[in-house]
Amino acid sequence: MYDLLVIGGGINGAGIARDAAGRGLSVLLCERGDLAEHTSSASTKLIHGGLRYLEHYEFRLVREALAERERLMRLAPHIIWPLRFVLPHDSGLRPAWLLRIGLFLYDHLSRLRALPGSQSLKLTADGVGAPLQPRLSRGFAYSDCWVEDSRLVVLNALDASERGATIRTRTNVESARREDGAWTATLHDAETRRRETVRARIVVNAAGPWVGQTLLRTLSVEARPKVRLVKGSHIVTRKLYEGDQAYILQQPDRRIVFAIPYERDFTLIGTTDVPYEAGPGRVTISPEETRYLCDCVNRSFSREIGPDDVVWSYSGVRPLFDDAAENASAVTRDYVLELDSDGPPVLSVFGGKITTYRRLAEHALAKLNLPGLKPAWTGSAPLPGGDVPGGDFDAFLENFRAAYPFLPDVLSLRLARAYGTRAEDILGDARTLSDLGESFEGGLTAREVDYLVRAEWARAPDDILWRRTKLGLRTGRQGVARLARHLAGRTTRAG
Template sequence: MSEPFDLLVIGGGINGVGIARDTAGRGLRVLLCERGDLAEHTSSASTKLIHGGLRYLEHYEFRLVREALAERERLMRLAPHIIWPLRFVLPHDAGLRPAWMLRIGLFLYDHLARLKALPRSDALRLTREGVGAPLQSRLTRGFAYSDCWVEDSRLVVLNAVDAAERGAQIRTRTTVESARREAGGWTVTLHDAATRRRESVRARIVVNAAGPWVGETLLRTLRVEARPKVRLVKGSHIVVRRLYEGDQAYILQQPDRRIVFAIPYERDFTLIGTTDVAHEGGPGPVRISQEETRYLCACINRSFARSIGPDDVVWSFSGLRPLYDDAAANASAVTRDYVLDLDTDGPPVLSVFGGKITTYRRLAEHALERLRPHLSGLKPGWTGQAPLPGGDMQDADFDRFAERLAAEHPFLPNATARRLARAYGTRAERLLGDARALSDLGETFGGDLSAREVDYLARHEWARTPDDILWRRSKLGLRTGRTDVARLGRYLATASAAPSAQRP
């Protein structure tokens, strides 16, 4: 058996890849195993915001909000291609929270942020022009504040790419079948779904970042009784054709005291969400219910002049949030903060409960601090200053970089050049390579997805199936027909069977 890994991370969501990246960058040997694709579940089903969590102030979660706001500012600099500012409009509905409460909440939100890269909040008069135009005429007052958008599944993948380039082994479609504690560490049995081979590895420490499966992994795989409990909450979103003009998002108060976002999405669409529904079953794939769809449509119809119904939905997605069970009666009130549970009754296992995508980097730092007594040779933290792959553009100025990329590749349609700049940042130049014409990029699979981009994703980003590419590495599934998907599947199958196919 080969030399043991310092850390074996179970789970390829945002927390797992964040911990793997941080650990690899500190000079330790890391293996991450994900039984499906990276970001296949919760981490690709978020509302896609890097934010402090304005509504968390109602639950007095000041530490979480302050940490999240600090991370918001930092991540904007480290990944300007996949994270960018977004202005939110909050209409005041006289029958819900009073204006003074909203004003105080926004004042706190502004001042809990230590850095000031984004504009502060403002009071608005909502008229039939500008940001008030899409709203019902009864909504005449409101507020505006700033947060950030994130391409959530790409954030996961880029952390995994950086971890691998720093020495971590990233194995997708690899299940941790069993693990047992022995003298000096864990012996773990892995099953690779692609090769159908089983392998035994050793690791000094196990990190259980299995998301919705965190409790099940502890009990059934690691044979450790879970002390904190996980509470599964389903969140669902719908996507409709673009509801309004402009780049602003809307945050809409609801009579049940929840809030729902309406956000510009993929140029031609509007993203609406999320729901908060207690999930009583076990972990696994989930789908939106008819009741959730009707609820989200009603949220829009309560505030927007234009009405929508279930027939207007062009796509939906759902995920399970593995929240720390703080015994809150309402699913919306359950804390989004994280809990790190360390069991040292033998070789250590650290389990991650809860958390939110905004604070993944700090969660990773805190995880390694908890493990420091058990890790020899752990170097200082470093991720707060290191751009993610593709984010190393001058002055973190995305627009200037995108203009230069388009100018240097004039054969690309403007929309394609900007999409590639957004998805890959400076690494778009690696993808394009020596191409001097569209034909150099090979056949296309609907929209502007080229064979060269597919090859890049297969070689460098662990993409294996059409869904990996069309719904996680991108959202081109919104623009791709069934025939194109079938052709893409055949192309990937042929490429994976070729002897020269490279695997990350």
């Protein structure tokens, strides 16, 4: 008998599983695909307060998100780091005074100030203005953070597992019913094709876009669907500009679009906000969305791009709480937790954003009001690999490179960023590159692949190339085929 059965292996499910396991609860998390396979790996990859949410007066959400931004930087400095944003002022859109007020609030809504505050810029005299059209002569700069989103999910699941939780990927909860004071659930393992029955006192429905469907069909709980599906798509092009800065570009439809340095040689552009009515399975960008994002860049950058410049794209369906807003961009990004206690409880998670996942998990356990629960703890406990001495990633990287001098700089940086202090678990006693085994494209080696299978539930090439890493951008068909052959001989279930 488990205390919690968590349905869904996205950021909210993994965060709740981690928090609960650390408080002494027995936890089973089931994800019918790979961890972070859907919405949680399709974000803009930012840990941020949400500057534009101030226009919708969501001050509580922004304040909480800014506080979490500072906290998560300390807990995972390997996968979360500061990013400076340039906001050009377009005289035909929001007035400069309004932008200044918004940035002032953004600077001061949080009591914590680990990042530099905002500033005014003369773009014609500042190097960050070089990629922009000459008409954009004024602007502002402010700070937020980058996050490796799918790795954030995996690290939460890994920590949950190390604290006693059972993590089952590629395992579907086919049905669950209230029976004899608990939930009886039927699981289907896609790898073994076996079905089994488990019992749990409480179900946490963190199924993301499937939250409403899970309530009605899987759990047979009669409830009015409160989820509003919105598709967000991103495109990736070859690098459009030099420098580490990102750009936040205002649009005539009052939306904003980001252009962000990505994986060293690329630029990430997004996102769209499109109402979505179809099933929330595998989704792809539409030609209209691609054109829209290209037009957004062309409205501000001197260098024009078109659909032929897109080297990769990805899309996800956001399960937002339906607050009846007419415009998809205006729908709240705040989260709502709904408890059905007509028998053994089921807690459903609606909405939310990746930045506030940890607080959402704390609020979820508070909502369950379990007697004898250990105190909240995740606010001060580093994620796996995040125990970097003093939180100084640059010093850690320098020491890491000194310990493994045979690694090319690009590879040592990637390993340090992805795994932090646990990169040593992969490299072990290696003293040459050949010690790492077969080399795949993009610097991936057999030793890293075997670690991901053993410790991080990786099973298929996409798990590794697009979620545990982003080496899919550098891997051709032959490389994928070689990786698939290697994985075929290593199917032992991790965890």
